Every structure is written in C-alpha cells, then in structure tokens.
Amino acid sequence: MTKKRRSADWYGKLDKDGFIHRSWMKNQGYPDHAFDGRPVIGICNTWSELTPCNSGLRDLAEGVKRGVWEAGGFPVEFPVMSLGETQMKPTAMLFRNLLSMDVEESIRAYGIDGVVLLGGCDKTTPGQLMGAASVDLPAIVVSSGPMLNGKWQGKDIGSGTDVWKFSEAVRAGDMTLSDFMAAESGMSRSKGVCMTMGTASTMASLVEAMGMSLPTNAALPAVDARRMALAHLTGKRIVEMVDEDLKPSDILTREAFENAILANAAVGGSTNAVVHLLALAGRVGVDLKLADFELGSEIPLLVNCMPSGKYLMEDFCYAGGMPVVLQELLGKGHLRSATTVLNGDITAYADGAECFNTDVIRPFDDPVKPAAGLRVLRGNLAPDGAIVKPSAASNHLLEHEGTAFVFDTIEELKEQIDRDDLPVTPDTILVLKGAGPMGYPGMPEVGNMPIPAKLVREGVRDMIRVSDGRMSGTAFGTVILHVSPEAQAGGPLALVKTGDRIKVSASQGMLELLVDDAELSKRRADWTPEPAHYSRGYAKLYVDTVLQADQGADLDFLVGKDTRPVTRESH
Ligand code: FES
Ligand code: MG
DSSP states (O other), rough: OSSOOHHHHHHOSSSSSHHHHHHHHHTTOOOOGGGSOOOEEEEOOOTTTGGGGGHHHHHHHHHHHHHHHHHOOEEEEEEEEOTTTOOOSGGGGGHHHHHHHHHHHHHSSOOOSEEEEESSSHHHHHHHHHHHHHTOOOEEEEEOOBBBOOTTTEEEOTTHHHHHHHHHHHHHHOOOOOHHHHHHHSSSSSSSSOSSHHHHHHHHHHHHHTSSTTTTTTTTTTTOHHHHHHHHHHHHHHHHHHHHHHOOHSSSOOOHHHHHHHHHHTTOOOTTHHHHHHHHHHHHOOOOOOOGGGGGGGSSSOBBBBBTTBHHHHHHHHTOHHHHHHHHHHHHHHOOOBTTTTSSSHHHTTTTTTOOOOOTTTTTTTBBBBSSSSSSEEEETTEEEEEEEEEGGGGGSSSSEEEEEEEESHHHHHHTTOOOOOOOOOOOOOEOOOOOTTTSSSSSSSSSSOOOOHHHHOOOOEEEESSOOOOOOOOOOSSSEEEEEEEGGTTTGGGGGGOEEEEEEETTTEEEEEHHHHHHHHHHHHHHOOOOSSSHHHHHHHHHHHHOGGGTOOOOOGGGOOOOOOOOOOO
C-alpha cells in the first residue's frame, strides 16, 4: 500500500461499503490485488459508431490499459456521451456542455484517481477537457488521430475543405453529380478525425501545445501503430501523474492558454478554438478574454495544411508534427514557459525536433503567410467582438465596405441563396442572423454561407459573410464569425437590414454598421426575438443559461470547478 488515495474511499474500506464497491467490480474477473490501493485510472471514452471520427478509440483504450497495468495501476474504461460532428442535428456544439457535465460527474462520482481522456471529433476534446478541469483530478489526453489523407482520382483530397470546394463546383456546373458522389468514399478511407487542420486536429494540436498530452499526439494518423504505442505510454504516464498529484490546474495556466493561442496561429487552426479555449479557461479560472486572441495575430502561418494551405495531417505528421512547430515558436521567443503532463517544461516537447519537409512545416522566417493569427473585430455591429481568420480569407476583402444582404433565418438563406434574381454582387456583404448560441440554438457551423449560385457561376468563390454562428475548422473564406452579442440576445446584428452599409477592417479590428444611432433605436423598439425552438429538456436549459460566444458559450452555472470530495455513500 502506498499513500491513501481518493479511490481508497471506494475500494479500501473494510466494511459493507467496501464490500459493495469491490464485490460488484469483481464480477468482471478482477483479482484481489486490483484493489490493493494502486491508482485507479478511469479511461473516459467517447467511442461511438455515430462518431466515426472516434471509432478507433476502443482499440486505443486497450493500449492505455496495457500501460496502466504495466505501471501498477488499475484501468477502468467508461463511456460518456459522444458528439459526432457530421451526424448530430441541429449541431454537435449544442451538446458540448452536456458532454462536459457527463465527464465531470462521471469522474467525480466514481472511485478513480486519475483519468485518460479519449476524444477526437471536434467537440469531444473540449467537452472532455472542460469536464475534467472542473473536477481537477490528474488527467491526460489521447486523441483519435487523423484519418489517412483522402485520395480521389489520383489526388489528395481533404476532409471538409474539399466538400465545400466540390459542392461549389457542382453548383457552378464544373463538376458532375456522379463525380461528387464518388469522391465521398475516397475522402474518408480510414478511421480517425478530419485530416485537414479542422477543429479536431486544431484542438489536438493545441492540447499538445498546452502540454495536456504526450508529444506527437496531435498528428500521428489514427491507424499508425505508433498511436497505439502512444496510448500505452500515456497509460503508464497517468499512473505516475497520480503519484505526483499533477492536475489540470497545474498545467492549464495562463501561459498554457497563451501557448495555445500562439500555436493556433502557427498551425492555421480553427476559429472554433476560440470558444473552446475561452470555455476551458472559465473552468480552470484563468482570466482569458476574446481580446487575448490578438496575441497570435502577428504569428505567421507555418503549417501548410488545408484549409489555409495545401497539405494534410499525414504530411504534417511525417514532416515532424507539433514538436517542430513548438520549436519554431520557441526559437523566436513565442513559447511561454509552462508545465506539461510530463511534469517538465513545454520546451522539452520541442527539444530535438527535426523538420523533414520544410514545405509542410515552414520555418518562421519563410512562412506560408505572414501575420496569420485570428483577428478580433469590434464596432457597433459587434460590441462584444467577432472574429475572422485571415489565413483562410481573401486579402482584398479584409478591408472592405459593402451593402448588406440579410437573411433573418437559416431557412430564409436556404430558400433564397440560389435565386437567379438575388440582388447581390461580389461586393455585397451577406449577413445571417439567428445562428448564435441561443438563436439556432447551439451556434452551428453555418457562418460560411454558400456563395449565391448566380455569383458562383460567374466564378466568384469568396465574399464577406457576417453572422453570429461558427464555421467548420475545415472551411475557408472571408467569414466574420461569433458576432456578440448574437441577434437572438438582442445584439445589434438583429437590427441590420438589407441595403445597410457595413465597414470591415481587419487591420483596424473594426466591424461597423454605418447606420446612425437614432435609426438603430427606432429599429430596436420594433424588434422582437424569434420564438423559442425548445420548451423542455436539455435544450431549454441550454438556451436559458448559455453564455455568449465571447465568453466561450459555456452554461453560466458550469463556469469554475468543484474539487471537494464526495463523502456520502450510496447505501
Ligand atoms: Fe469529426 Fe471532423 S467531423 S473530426
Ligand atoms: Mg466541425
């Protein structure tokens, strides 16, 4: 027996309660020594056949278990809600906070000492981290890993990114429907997450940059045997972390979040990282603000992966992965000192990293694009902020004034966008309302509205689009997202009308509605919110309590953590 562990309150008791906790576990064939006081390691698994991106996690859990046993721990795998980004309606984001509650309460209620988080698909990683951070037991991440590069007609094709391209090509008459359908099978040809630098690979990259996983976790392909070995090593490591009492609050410091913001710029990461990092910071009590994302604005784009560049995650892995990116950042003084799951400094992740393809991971002085980090925009249209991702945008649109064409709802957009007589030009600014956290609800990835069909046929591939929604991390374009407060909450976005002029300046961080205050007051007096879409259940709780995007869209009562032990027994 080593020192008394949390799990001893379940498995170390010599009374009726201990009998109950042990005896029922023994029905799975565990020997007595599994309950000898060794660390009990939860393996929190978001495996699901409805989350295809996470369908490899049952195998990886076996790797984790090997490592836990080897290090003298007792591994116990448990399922939590899984969030399949491509399968859930109205959006997986509606359920990120629900997953976080599932994770938090599962960890707290069970007799475990530390936890390995197995996630991958977009919302599963932040949902698990948020939940684990709110209990604050030792925790470490193993990600699904990306799918192998998509292949079709002899070319590499990228998850999401090429879906948007192909679908515009079909609308433009440049691609046949049968080719479009055939590309489906080649795009997703192995287990794993999107192999572009979408939200899943972004979050895995930032988890690595924050030191919440072992090095190389982000980029190793899902089906690469080395990922199984990484799972094994992670199982070994979590047992040591329990002995060291190394908790998320020791790792997820202000400096770690700054490293995530800097790394997000360098990898051309997803805009979704903003809402996830803000929500996670709220759980651990780090005072992170939307404005802090400007920290990354001068960082160049180093990773040449879709949607901002041309390669895919397999290429990123073979070029050296995140350790190389961290080394480039470190070399220019853009990596903060911060503790990792290895109980050392993050700089150790960069030690000895070697780049094997300098076109895939560019050196800091010869980047894919300069100053590529997210820009935060403010103005009378977004008093609490909005964001744009310059690396995925068209330069000429980043400074622009145009006339708004407004869709009040997503249904209106779908009905109208292909109208031949839609009164829009390439200079028009498309505006969508009702895609925010409360409005949709759940803040879906619809901010990258399709280009109107008549303009697509003229060859237009980008326009300014403004909404209170998000966009897929795999998407591209000059898309202004997360406008806060959202329309449904009565933000100024609710007051925009077709014909209004809007001014955008990424360099000045500006998003202005060029309508005078008197007129806006008049419109406000006439405004009423959309009727609620849900009258009961979790969705009602969500709408009633969700925070705005600039605060991470967490539920207000989930902010913070509760690390008190649970003292009352169940029988
Ligand atoms: Fe699951 Fe992209 S849809 S990772
Ligand atoms: Mg997505």
